[in-house]
Amino acid sequence: MAEDDxxxxxxxxxxxxxxxxxxxxxxxxxxxxxxxxxxAPTLPEVHETLARLAAADGAGGVDLFPLHHHAFVGxxxxxxxxxxxxxxxxEGLDLLVAATGHVPGADWAGVPWVTAPELxxxxxxxxxxxxxxxxxxxxxxxxxxxxxxxxxxxxxxARNAVTVHAEHGLLLGAASALxxxxxxxxxxxxxxxxxxxxxxxxxxxxxLGYAYRSAGRTREALAALGRAVxxxxxxxxxxxxxxxxxxxxxxxxxxxxxxxxxxARNPTFDCAVHTAHRLRHQRDGDVAHLVALAxxxxxxxxxxxxxxxxxxxxxSRAWLGQVTPAAGAVVDALRxxxxxxxxxxxxxxxxxxxxxxxxxxxVAAAVPALRVEVAGVPEPDPREPxxxxxxxxxxxxxxxxTPAVPAPSAEATARLRQLAHPAWPHPPAAYDAAVGLATLDxxxxxxxxxxxxxxxxxxxxxxxxxxxxxxxxxVQVWACLGLLHHRTDEPWATSTRRRVLLDLVWGVExxxxxxxxxxxxxxxxxxxAVRPDVARVVAERLADVAAVARLRPVPVxxxxxxxxxxxxxxxxxxxxxxxxxVARAVVPRPRSGLRRLWRRLTGRxxxx
Numbered sequence: 001m002a003e004d005d006x007x008x009x010x011x012x013x014x015x016x017x018x019x020x021x022x023x024x025x026x027x028x029x030x031x032x033x034x035x036x037x038x039x040a041p042t043l044p045e046v047h048e049t050l051a052r053l054a055a056a057d058g059a060g061g062v063d064l065f066p067l068h069h070h071a072f073v074g075x076x077x078x079x080x081x082x083x084x085x086x087x088x089x090x091e092g093l094d095l096l097v098a099a100t101g102h103v104p105g106a107d108w109a110g111v112p113w114v115t116a117p118e119l120x121x122x123x124x125x126x127x128x129x130x131x132x133x134x135x136x137x138x139x140x141x142x143x144x145x146x147x148x149x150x151x152x153x154x155x156x157x158a159r160n161a162v163t164v165h166a167e168h169g170l171l172l173g174a175a176s177a178l179x180x181x182x183x184x185x186x187x188x189x190x191x192x193x194x195x196x197x198x199x200x201x202x203x204x205x206x207x208l209g210y211a212y213r214s215a216g217r218t219r220e221a222l223a224a225l226g227r228a229v230x231x232x233x234x235x236x237x238x239x240x241x242x243x244x245x246x247x248x249x250x251x252x253x254x255x256x257x258x259x260x261x262x263x264a265r266n267p268t269f270d271c272a273v274h275t276a277h278r279l280r281h282q283r284d285g286d287v288a289h290l291v292a293l294a295x296x297x298x299x300x301x302x303x304x305x306x307x308x309x310x311x312x313x314x315x316s317r318a319w320l321g322q323v324t325p326a327a328g329a330v331v332d333a334l335r336x337x338x339x340x341x342x343x344x345x346x347x348x349x350x351x352x353x354x355x356x357x358x359x360x361x362x363v364a365a366a367v368p369a370l371r372v373e374v375a376g377v378p379e380p381d382p383r384e385p386x387x388x389x390x391x392x393x394x395x396x397x398x399x400x401x402t403p404a405v406p407a408p409s410a411e412a413t414a415r416l417r418q419l420a421h422p423a424w425p426h427p428p429a430a431y432d433a434a435v436g437l438a439t440l441d442x443x444x445x446x447x448x449x450x451x452x453x454x455x456x457x458x459x460x461x462x463x464x465x466x467x468x469x470x471x472x473x474x475v476q477v478w479a480c481l482g483l484l485h486h487r488t489d490e491p492w493a494t495s496t497r498r499r500v501l502l503d504l505v506w507g508v509e510x511x512x513x514x515x516x517x518x519x520x521x522x523x524x525x526x527x528x529a530v531r532p533d534v535a536r537v538v539a540e541r542l543a544d545v546a547a548v549a550r551l552r553p554v555p556v557x558x559x560x561x562x563x564x565x566x567x568x569x570x571x572x573x574x575x576x577x578x579x580x581x582v583a584r585a586v587v588p589r590p591r592s593g594l595r596r597l598w599r600r601l602t603g604r605x606x607x608x
């Protein structure tokens with residue numbers, strides 16, 4: 001179903017439709033009526049014009065709004081209304097539901113023929129039940145509050161139908177499912193309970209269990225779901241529902257027992273596998289469960305339906321679901337200068353040793369008046385790469401730093417600005433999203449690391465502008481993910497992408513170190529064959545961090561430790577080291593502004 005890029009107001013579309021009808025051009029008139037419907041689906045004048053068009057056609061007007069692969073939503077809705085007028089309301093409802101799935105917040109069904117009690121009398125209860133189930137499948141569970149008013153006509157249809165067919169179990173259950181989605185929980189419980197009493201069935205008990213669960217009546221929910229299992233012991237999705245309900249109430253051992261029972265019947269049943277890995281990770285926090293789940297998703301692309309367990313486990317977790325915010329005195333001073341809107345004028349920050357070059361460059365670009373003073377340069381020198389043969393991206397002049405690589409092309413800058421985001425569902429999703437950078441030249445990808453472009457003039461860019469350090473880190477993360485897609489035909493061990501990322505990992509201690517190591521960790525998530533190599537690199541890099549940290553502070557130490565804890569197949573000793581580095585870190589509570597920023601950014605990602 002397609003949108004229309006025309007922006008004429010509904011009144012103008014109707015005027016054009018009338019002119020076209022007056023000239024006998026009914027096809028063009030239909031196009032304008034469809035456009036008006038898309039903008040004002042309940043406006044009486046629109047429906048009056050649609051009725052006039054149907055009369056002019058002489059055949060009811062249905063064929064003026066044909067369905068095809070990319071049918072315009074306004075045309076679909078017009079056809080729905082004309083089908084109802086022609087005595088085929090069930091077909092019309094099917095099309096309205098399709099429109100609701102396309103734009104859930106639009107009041108497509110808010111017309112008298114849908115809410116009239118007579119409609120429920122004309123439809124067979126089985127057909128009404130199927131229509132209500134289609135509505136439920138088309139909207140999230142629960143539906144966002146902003147979309148619930150548009151679902152009210154369907155709920156009115158459900159009320160009318162259960163009044164006419166008071167003992168129809170399938171109808172009562174489907175009506176309950178819709179009521180639950182729009183927040184009418186008490187009504188959902190009442191209808192589902194009536195349905196089970198009228199016609200006991202597995203699906204009826206499932207609907208009742210869901211209604212009880214939404215009402216916070218966990219004991220009764222579990223009892224209903226247990227009865228559903230008794231109806232059909234082979235429906236393993238119900239086992240997963242029971243496990244999820246138990247886990248939500250803290251009964252994790254019982255939840256895992258139900259999942260083990262399901263897996264004993266079918267070790268590859270997707271709902272059980274997803275739930276099992278999620279609950280096992282919830283129990284012990286071991287990233288191996290999430291990696292195993294990612295492997296399962298990759299190896300079973302034809303799951304019964306879309307699952308969100310992996311994304312749920314990774315959400316808001318350092319590097320698993322988002323870039324970690326930068327820390328340190330110079331970044332704190334940067335954020336304060338941006339928040340105070342004084343550009344750093346009159347402000348200064350004194351550092352014991354040089355900050356990461358990316359941090360210094362970000363300050364110089366965002367608040368050039370902020371004075372950064374460095375007391376000294378400790379050993380080992382933080383301005384030098386951790387390995388002498390590593391790629392040098394920076395040129396130091398005392399404690400002042402400038403890029404040592406050329407700036408990227410305009411095309412590379414534009415493409416990265418379209419992709420960069422501080423959050424992602426999980427590492428494999430981040431890898432997939434970065435495929436748009438695959439055709440960029442190596443020089444461009446490296447240039448983006450040291451010459452980050454400005455944030456885009458979008459809503460996301462404006463939010464990121466509140467913390468310039470966060471945008472720079474986004475750029476560097478996605479540039480390194482782009483490196484993962486560079487010359488993927490080359491075997492990993494001798495590939496250009498591995499060599500460049502390894503150079504960056506062992507360069508100076510910088511935000512780029514984190515971004516490059518994240519890219520390597522992501523490679524291990526998506527390709528089991530490279531896991532031993534990546535785990536070895538992570539172990540060596542973290543051991544170096546720990547050794548240097550005994551002599552002087554390492555600004556990226558905690559972030560690299562979080563990356564280690566996200567690494568597949570990491571050895572136990574390095575895992576313990578990473579855990580200790582994270583545990584010893586003094587993590588200041590983020591300022592309220594930064595917390596609000598993160599909520600806005602991650603909220604954008606979760607929005608359905």
